[in-house]
Amino acid sequence: MNDSRRWAALAVLLVAEAMNLLDTTIVQVAAPAVHAELGGAASTISFYTAGYTLPFALLLITGGRLGDIIGRRRTFQVGVAGFVLTSGLCAAAAAPGFLLVFRALQGASAALVIPQTIGLIRVLFDGAARARALGMIGPVMGLAAVAGPVLGGLLTDAWSWRSVFLVNVPLGLAVLAASGLLAEDRSASRPRLDLLGTGLVVLGAGLVVYPLLTQWNGYLVAAGVAVLVVFALQQRFRGGLIERSLFRGLAFPAGLATSVLFFAVMTGLTQVVVLFLHLTQHADARTAGLSLLPWSCGLAVSSFAAGRWLVPRFGTRILFAGVAFLAVGIVGLAVGWPVLVALAVAGTGTGLFTVPFFTAALALVRPSETGSAAGLLNAVQQLGGTIGVAVLTMVFLATDVTIACWTAVALTLAAGLTAIGLIRGTRAGTPSELSRAGV
Structure with a gap:
């Protein structure tokens, strides 16, 4: 395969990755508009996010196993086709129950797509080109997180909440049509499904x-x-679902616990802010989406700074600065700071945390365990987001935004405590492991 076809194939994978990850955040802003049209209890607003992220999280590892068994390109194509179909069904849903079922199926389809990306990139590239290609996944994930709330608000305001789902259809069909550029690949060992x-x-x-x-x-x-x-x-x-050797030391288990807590706050807090703006401030979807722009900008700038300068200079302990910024931003929301200022501070903390966190969590993982470890971290991240949406929304609906924010502060501080175990665990590695990981 020539270079132009390789990079075109990479673009196919990255568009699919962005499309699937975008649906985690894009619906948060649109969900109140869905509730206004379809009705149902206020708690159904959270279901529209959690109904996607929960099956997405829980089936990620199984999706990776399916790629090993029947082929990564074939599994990728089935997942994209399912995602397109369920996106259309979500857009056509006439009742909350139908939409929740279709969102769950959409999340299950995403779980077939995302685990195939790294394996297919490894087939397409080698050497320095492979490193560059794999390095593009992180920025795409960040772009999806940054763009989701704003795009959701603009689409909902310009057309309707149904356009949030319909936008996936032409994108998905284009990815499916171009998926022939991908080379088939499957594991030689053909692991069993658990x-x-x-x-x-x-x-x-x-x-x-x-x-x-x-x-x-x-x-x-x-x-x-x-x-x-x-x-x-x-x-x-x-x-056989989880690689047991990953739990031989403190670092990786502490990383999983930190991931659940931190991403519970990250995803749950944005859901609470949207609900607060909609239910209390009576903001429309566009206003709610644009109100999250300082969060997104803070995340983007601090992620870049952390990866480019801060982590190389100060190491992975910079993640504690991220925890501190996030906690201060949430406290600001609780005590009445302007929402835009508080979200900018909290978003900055999120970016400062994520880059060193993944470096530290994977620091002592053996090369043969990288795929399993990355898949488990991704799954736990989505699961944490689901739990955060459930817990913080429940607190907000039962009390008020102040109590929900203080709950988020408590979860953030708990993430900081478990991160101490993560960083201490990485220090127990051999010099070669620490040098390889850059910690």
Whole structure:
């Protein structure tokens, strides 16, 4: 394959990645407009986000396994086709229940697409070109996070909330048409699917998250925790969903805990801000989307600064500055700072955190474990976002924005504490591991 076809194939993968990740944030701003048209309880607003991110998170690893078994290009194509179909169905939904089902199927389709990206890039490129290609994934993820709320607000205001889903259809069809540029690839070992483990984690997480979204009693949460304990035992002794060797030291488990807490705040806070602006300030979708622009700009600028200057100079401990900025920004929201100022500070903290966090979390991961570790981190990140939307929205609807913000501050400080374990864990690595990771 010549160079022009390789880079065109990379563009196909990156557009698909952006499209799938964008749907995590783009619907947050549109969700109040959906609720206004379709009706339902106020809690359904959060379902439109969590209904996508939960299956997305829980099926990511299984999606990666399917790519190993039946081929990464084929799995990618099935996922994109499913994403296009479910996007159209979301746009046509006439009732909240139908939209929630279609959003869940859309998230499941995204879980087939995202895990294939790294494997297909490794087939397309080698050497320095591979490093450049893989290095483009991070900026695309950042762009999706930055653009999502603003784009969601503008599309909803200019046309309707249905356009937020319809925009995926031509993009997805273009990706599908160009997917022939991708080379087929599958794992030589053909690992088995752990259907029992997948079923247990889906059931357990669903039982935990659903009551939080609907403000039901805690019995389902307790049952969900029990199922997740069974899942952990199954993975320890017989399961093949999670690479057990990743848990040999402190760093990676602490990284997973930090990821859940931090991304719970990151995703849940933006949902609360949108609900606050819509329900309390009576802002329209465009105003809500543009109000999140300082958050997005702060995130973009600080991410660039962290990757270019701060992490090379100060190391991964710069993530604690990110935690501090995020906490200060949320406290500002709680005590009445102007929303735009508080969000700019909080967004700056988010960018300062994310770049060193992923460096530290993967610092001691062996090369043979990189795919499994990255997939698990991605899944936990989405799961944390789902939990954050559920918990912070529940608190906001039951009390007010001030209590929701203080809850987010507590979660942020907890993320800072677990990050101490992450950084200490990386210091236990060998000199060669630390040099390779840049920590």
